[in-house]
Every structure is written in C-alpha cells, then in structure tokens.
Amino acid sequence: MLSSLTVKNYALIQSLNVDIFSGMSVITGETGAGKSILLGALGLVLGKRADLSVVYDKNQKCVVEACFNVKDYDLIEFFEKHDLDFEEITTIRREILPSGKSRAFVNDTPTNLSVLTELSQKLIDIHSQHETLQLADQQFQFEIIDAIGVNKFLLNQYQEIYKERRILKKELRSLEEQIEKERENQAYNQFILDELQAANLKVGEIEMLEDVLHKLSHAEEIQNNLVSAVDLADDEQIGLNSNLILFKSFVDKIAKYDRNFQIIFERLQSNIIDFQDIVDELRNEMDRVEADPDQLQRTNDRLQLLYDLLKKHRASDIEELLIIEKDFERKVNLTEQATDLIKIKENKIKQVEEELTILASQISDNRKEAADLFTKRLHEKLSFLEMKNTRLNIVFSKATILLSNGFDEMNFYISSDAGKTFDLVKKIASGGEMSRIMLAVKNILSQLSQLPTIIFDEIDTGVSGEVSKKVAYVMKEMGRYMQVLAITHLPQIAANGSHHYKVFKDVSEGSVTSNIKELREEERIKELAEMLGGKELTASALAHAKELLSV
Structure with missing residues (x-):
C-alpha cells in the first residue's frame, strides 16, 4: 500500500508531501490543476523514463519519493534476488540531477529502471480508460483466472519443471548435433x-x-x-x-x-x-x-x-x-554410445513431460472452476452497473503442445446486447463499457486475491446519473480489500472516499505551482458543491453535497 508521496521540483510542483491511507481515497481538482502532473511524478518512482524538461528549476535536482507498506506482498525473495534491503516500509526514490542524469534507489540502494518497473508492477496499478484494452490481453486473462483458481503454487511447480524440460531438450539437440558431427569424423x-x-x-x-x-x-x-x-x-x-x-x-x-x-x-x-x-x-x-x-x-x-x-x-x-x-x-x-545416450535423454524428457501433463491437468481443472465462478460474479457485478445484457463466455481448448503455463488455450468472448452473438473482447468498441467491465473485473479480483494499490485515473468519463453512483459503490467496496485511489470529476464518486484530496494551482509572485491537500469536512462539502453546480455556490448544491456525504 502507498503510504506517502513526496515531490520536489517536478513540473509545476515546487514541494509537495502527502500521506495516503488505506481504503478508498479520492483526488479532485479543476482541469489543469495538476492531477496529471501528480501521476507523472508517481510514474517516475514506478520506473518511467524522464528528462530535464520535467524539472521545475533546472538548477536544482528533482526528487520524487514514495513509501510503500509491503509486508503482505511476499516480496522478500524479489528483494534478495536483486540485492536490495527488504524493509516492511519500503522507500522508492527517483532523482533527476541538473545535468539530466537520472538515479533510482530502493531503500537507499541504487538500482536500475528495469528493477524499478518490475517492483512497481507488484505495488501499484494505474488504471486509466485507455488501459481497459488490457482485458483483451491473453496474459492478463490467464492472470485473472489463475488468481481466482489459486493456481500460483501449481504454476510455480509447472514452470520450474517446464524450464528443466527446455534445458533437457536443448541438451538433446546439442547431443544430436555433436553426435552427427562426430559421425562424419x-x-x-x-x-x-x-x-x-x-x-x-x-x-x-x-x-x-x-x-x-x-x-x-x-x-x-x-x-x-x-x-x-x-x-x-x-x-x-x-x-x-x-x-x-x-x-x-x-x-x-x-x-x-x-x-x-x-x-x-x-x-x-x-x-x-x-x-x-x-x-x-x-x-x-x-x-x-x-x-x-x-x-x-x-x-x-x-x-x-x-x-x-x-x-x-x-x-x-x-x-x-x-x-x-x-x-x-x-x-x-x-x-x-550415441543410441544409448540419446535414449537416456529422451526418456528423461518423457518423464518430465508426464509430470508436466499431470500438473497442467490440475491447473486446467482449477481454471475451469475459476472461470465458472468468475463469469457468475462478473454477470452479477455488470448487472449492478447497468450492463444487464452483457455476458462473458470463457472458451477453453487444449493445445497440441505443452505451453509455458499449461496446455490450455483460452479466449474471452463477450456479448454486449441481448440476442447478439459473442465476439472476442478486443472487438468491443465502447470505451465506457470496457471501463465498467474492467472495474467489475478488478472488484472481483480484489475480493479473491491480493492486489496492489490501484489508481483509477478518471475511468468514470462518460458515466453519469445512477450509473456513477454504482461505479462509486463498486470502488468503495474494493476499498474494503485493498487501497484504492480514484482521480475523478464526478461528485458521486468523490463523496464515497474515506479521504478526499484536492489538487489546486497556487499563483504567487507571478509563478504558478501545483499542490495538494486533504480536505476537512467543510472543505469537502464546498468542493462537492462546486463539482455539482460550479463556482457559484447555491444552497441546493451545498445541500446536495451534504446529502452525498451522508449516504
């Protein structure tokens, strides 16, 4: 879970420090106030590339530091693998020097961007509208079903043996080539x-x-x-x-x-x-x-x-x-001895493949059970989100060869209207539909497996009325199982956060900077009222804001 973020000398941010809590938090602010800048700064500690153009004062270094509570994420092995000091409260720091050189640190140990990127994927998920296409990615589909099917242990076993098989096959090819060469000589x-x-x-x-x-x-x-x-x-x-x-x-x-x-x-x-x-x-x-x-x-x-x-x-x-x-x-x-040597190696490969087939069968059984559970829950969630006619059909087939994750070939098919035939997920055109589907997917996953912090970056675009209330409810429900940050322009969603932050611009002595603060109750009512009715605060907007907060 992300516990704090400190930003210095980045874009329009001179200096900013914010503590972030568990549950669901919301971030609001006028267009251009700096919400995207905040995400950009966070992106630096998550391994994104940067250059001197993002530095506010080119004569000073830019520093972005994020603290994460990682005690429940099973990351000790990852830290040991990359020679990093494991701390339950892990600090990731990124610096951009005036020379343009960039440095990255995990718990004060220098590291490179590839390690930072790999680590960040285990800590935080930034989810925006354009990333709803992730649902069409087969690897992500398998991750969903395997998470629900609790296949992690079996997959680890399978992949270790699969790696052994790959090495054995390589050794067999090398042996055959060597024998062929020696036969010629x-x-x-x-x-x-x-x-x-x-x-x-x-x-x-x-x-x-x-x-x-x-x-x-x-x-x-x-x-x-x-x-x-x-x-x-x-x-x-x-x-x-x-x-x-x-x-x-x-x-x-x-x-x-x-x-x-x-x-x-x-x-x-x-x-x-x-x-x-x-x-x-x-x-x-x-x-x-x-x-x-x-x-x-x-x-x-x-x-x-x-x-x-x-x-x-x-x-x-x-x-x-x-x-x-x-x-x-x-x-x-x-x-x-060629015949005997090849036979020994082939027998070993056959033995390993038998072990793989047994594991792949267990993994496949778990996936099929998980797929049934997932589609049932997804239909319930989509119905709640006013997508009653949207149906998901997960189709399995058996591959002719052993794959790196078993022998299953799997495709997600969706029908978005009653009576329509099912089609591959990637052919769905509506971004709004995909946003709600992904929200439902992440909601289900949050209840069935350990997910990292998730940031929803204005995925509520194009949503309004009753649907927005339900989207807010689903996000809040996710906050019971994981840390949720929602950047939103909808008051219905903003009202459901346990904590409410506002990004704003500060104009002082001819310079413009961005900052963020956590709103107290009265400030929060005012912010919601402005989101409902604009800068001109009316009694009805204030009353509506109070009503939203009291629900």
Missing part, C-alpha cells in the same frame, strides 16, 4: 586415437630419452675419459690412490701432537673414502658405457615419433598429448 577420430594409443605415451619420457640419446651419442668419448681417470687413480707408481695413502700416513704421524692436526687427518680420511667410492663408480660405468648403434637408432626413432606427435597436435608436452588422446577417446565413444 568417425574414421579420422579413430585413426588419431589409434595413433596416440599406439604411441603408448608416458609422462617424462621425452626428457629421459633425450638424456639417453646424449649419452649414447658421446659413448666413445665417455669411455676413453673413464679409462684414463680410473688408470690415473689405480697406477702403482703415480696413482692417486697410492699417493693419497702416503699423504695420509704423513698427516697421521703428526695428528697426535695437535688437535687441529687430528681434525685434518679425520677430514682427509673421509675424503679418501669418498674418492675411492667415486673411482669404484667410474669403474662400474666403464662396463656399462659402450657404443650401441642399434639403441642409438631406436632412441632417435622414438624421440622423433614423440616430436612429430607434439608438432602435429600443437602440444607442448606429453601431458597435453594425453589430454588430446582422452578427448579423441571421448569422441569415438560418443559415437559408439
């Missing part, structure tokens, strides 16, 4: 896979083979140097082993005389042991290292194969080649 994929598998790839093999190749390529040089090194160590006359042993004996003789000599002796002894181990290893290598042309060729061939595979697949190492091998294995297996 099956021979090539198999050839590449065989080639890679035959290579028996091993991580680190290239580095190992390169070491072997390097060693085999220099086998003769390695052998010659090994022989020379070992001979130098083992020679009886000048061998390093003999000399080191002799060197050790000299140090051993003086080790007992000084601690430092003892430490040097121990180090020397350790080094001699290490040296002898090195000579033994070199001696062993002499037996292992020999020129082997066959092994050299095999190593070269293996390395060349691996180099060729790296180049062919533009891989940097064996790890990447193994990943490529896995991918080709998947492609080959995909083709081989």
Whole structure:
C-alpha cells in the first residue's frame, strides 16, 4: 500500500508531501490543476523514463519519493534476488540531477529502471480508460483466472519443471548435433586415437630419452675419459690412490701432537673414502658405457615419433598429448554410445513431460472452476452497473503442445446486447463499457486475491446519473480489500472516499505551482458543491453535497 508521496521540483510542483491511507481515497481538482502532473511524478518512482524538461528549476535536482507498506506482498525473495534491503516500509526514490542524469534507489540502494518497473508492477496499478484494452490481453486473462483458481503454487511447480524440460531438450539437440558431427569424423577420430594409443605415451619420457640419446651419442668419448681417470687413480707408481695413502700416513704421524692436526687427518680420511667410492663408480660405468648403434637408432626413432606427435597436435608436452588422446577417446565413444545416450535423454524428457501433463491437468481443472465462478460474479457485478445484457463466455481448448503455463488455450468472448452473438473482447468498441467491465473485473479480483494499490485515473468519463453512483459503490467496496485511489470529476464518486484530496494551482509572485491537500469536512462539502453546480455556490448544491456525504 502507498503510504506517502513526496515531490520536489517536478513540473509545476515546487514541494509537495502527502500521506495516503488505506481504503478508498479520492483526488479532485479543476482541469489543469495538476492531477496529471501528480501521476507523472508517481510514474517516475514506478520506473518511467524522464528528462530535464520535467524539472521545475533546472538548477536544482528533482526528487520524487514514495513509501510503500509491503509486508503482505511476499516480496522478500524479489528483494534478495536483486540485492536490495527488504524493509516492511519500503522507500522508492527517483532523482533527476541538473545535468539530466537520472538515479533510482530502493531503500537507499541504487538500482536500475528495469528493477524499478518490475517492483512497481507488484505495488501499484494505474488504471486509466485507455488501459481497459488490457482485458483483451491473453496474459492478463490467464492472470485473472489463475488468481481466482489459486493456481500460483501449481504454476510455480509447472514452470520450474517446464524450464528443466527446455534445458533437457536443448541438451538433446546439442547431443544430436555433436553426435552427427562426430559421425562424419568417425574414421579420422579413430585413426588419431589409434595413433596416440599406439604411441603408448608416458609422462617424462621425452626428457629421459633425450638424456639417453646424449649419452649414447658421446659413448666413445665417455669411455676413453673413464679409462684414463680410473688408470690415473689405480697406477702403482703415480696413482692417486697410492699417493693419497702416503699423504695420509704423513698427516697421521703428526695428528697426535695437535688437535687441529687430528681434525685434518679425520677430514682427509673421509675424503679418501669418498674418492675411492667415486673411482669404484667410474669403474662400474666403464662396463656399462659402450657404443650401441642399434639403441642409438631406436632412441632417435622414438624421440622423433614423440616430436612429430607434439608438432602435429600443437602440444607442448606429453601431458597435453594425453589430454588430446582422452578427448579423441571421448569422441569415438560418443559415437559408439550415441543410441544409448540419446535414449537416456529422451526418456528423461518423457518423464518430465508426464509430470508436466499431470500438473497442467490440475491447473486446467482449477481454471475451469475459476472461470465458472468468475463469469457468475462478473454477470452479477455488470448487472449492478447497468450492463444487464452483457455476458462473458470463457472458451477453453487444449493445445497440441505443452505451453509455458499449461496446455490450455483460452479466449474471452463477450456479448454486449441481448440476442447478439459473442465476439472476442478486443472487438468491443465502447470505451465506457470496457471501463465498467474492467472495474467489475478488478472488484472481483480484489475480493479473491491480493492486489496492489490501484489508481483509477478518471475511468468514470462518460458515466453519469445512477450509473456513477454504482461505479462509486463498486470502488468503495474494493476499498474494503485493498487501497484504492480514484482521480475523478464526478461528485458521486468523490463523496464515497474515506479521504478526499484536492489538487489546486497556487499563483504567487507571478509563478504558478501545483499542490495538494486533504480536505476537512467543510472543505469537502464546498468542493462537492462546486463539482455539482460550479463556482457559484447555491444552497441546493451545498445541500446536495451534504446529502452525498451522508449516504
């Protein structure tokens, strides 16, 4: 429910603040006083686009702020989805800066117009004569029947599963396309896979083979140097082993005389042991290292194969080649398992469609019951609004496919005169008739489902006499279930509001501004009398005004 509206520096409004209450409130004022400006300002917080031309003083920013009590509207999920702070009293603010830039805030959190528009649709419904065409919109027709049929939970379930079905169908198409593509490349994929598998790839093999190749390529040089090194160590006359042993004996003789000599002796002894181990290893290598042309060729061939595979697949190492091998294995297996994969996906889709069909059937049953209830109540309401001969006929048919909201196809047909055949709602020409039909529709909905605040923007145009009283009664009745704001030029409707606001122009120091105020009882009588008889107040007009208020 809209609880307050503040407007600053918008069109003819310098500064305005008004509190708005539950039930039915009415707004009146002379033509041109600014009622449409007030709606325009409200439109800004509801997500309408704006530019600098609507700003009263171009050097100051324009601010429009509306507060809504949203505790009964189940909006917590919406606020979480859009990263907005949820407050039971939610404030929507719109600013237009002197630069022309526009900003929007929900509870002081910046947001964009699309979010603002989506939120406003859940909070307020501005209903004018030209919007009566909404009744011809099939989506709106379904919203009516589903609201009355209490289908919200079932529809949420249905749409979640419908979304799953859409994803599954997309996956199936993608799988079929992929399989078809791989079938065309099956021979090539198999050839590449065989080639890679035959290579028996091993991580680190290239580095190992390169070491072997390097060693085999220099086998003769390695052998010659090994022989020379070992001979130098083992020679009886000048061998390093003999000399080191002799060197050790000299140090051993003086080790007992000084601690430092003892430490040097121990180090020397350790080094001699290490040296002898090195000579033994070199001696062993002499037996292992020999020129082997066959092994050299095999190593070269293996390395060349691996180099060729790296180049062919533009891989940097064996790890990447193994990943490529896995991918080709998947492609080959995909083709081989195609029938099974498609069958699994088709069975899942079939299972989901069965669930959808069950839900769609329940939704359809609820709709048909709701349609009967709705048409019965609508006929009663239209009869009260002096449209006794107007009849609505809701025709259902079953679609050949599952739709996003079930399997129902539904059309509203109306006959506006006795004896006339029924025709689609969109072909009804009379705006006055459509206004009353929409009023009746919204009245029924207000009693059967949670509706946002509704603003009737002079939908009573072309209505007078007894009908205007009944229109007023229907609006007032709606005010028992929801917040109703009626901008009207009819005193019969204005008299039925629990609260009465007047929009007026204020001429001061050569400038004209618009403002609004809530009327007290005496002011209200005067306003109604002027609406009845003009500016020249007469006793009869005043008496009639009092009578209207007392009814």
